Amino acid sequence: MVKNHNLTSAIMDATWGQLRRMTAYKAERRGGRVVLVEPRGTSQKCSGCGTAVPKGLDERTHWCLNCGLALDRDVNAARNISATGLGQARAEGQPLLVQRRRISKFVPVKQANAFRHW
Numbered sequence: 001m002v003k004n005h006n007l008t009s010a011i012m013d014a015t016w017g018q019l020r021r022m023t024a025y026k027a028e029r030r031g032g033r034v035v036l037v038e039p040r041g042t043s044q045k046c047s048g049c050g051t052a053v054p055k056g057l058d059e060r061t062h063w064c065l066n067c068g069l070a071l072d073r074d075v076n077a078a079r080n081i082s083a084t085g086l087g088q089a090r091a092e093g094q095p096l097l098v099q100r101r102r103i104s105k106f107v108p109v110k111q112a113n114a115f116r117h118w
Helices: 005-029 075-093 109-115
Strands: 061-063 070-072
Touching: 061 075, 070 075
Parallel strands: none
Antiparallel strands: 061 070
8 A cells, every 4th residue: 555645545536537437438338328426415314305314434324213214324325326316317308328329340130131121
């Protein structure tokens, strides 16, 4: 591991940027797109009712007193991130999946036979 804390932080930031670029590239290649969501506070908000449930970093279970939802903290955050991302995608008005491009250079057998009838 690198002993210089500033250098370690810069390496981690570059790694997350690389992951973001690679994920966006793969999604676009398969006909989808990536929606970026600010993750701050997603583990504090209840994914069931939306109530703020403050907790320390040592608490690994999310338990909402308002609606009674009990989940792992990371699962609760993932649900909140998913809901926020889908909401942003709907607000943008663009579909998450766009028309899929053919990746292979070969024509499928069914399509090849369809062209013979012309």
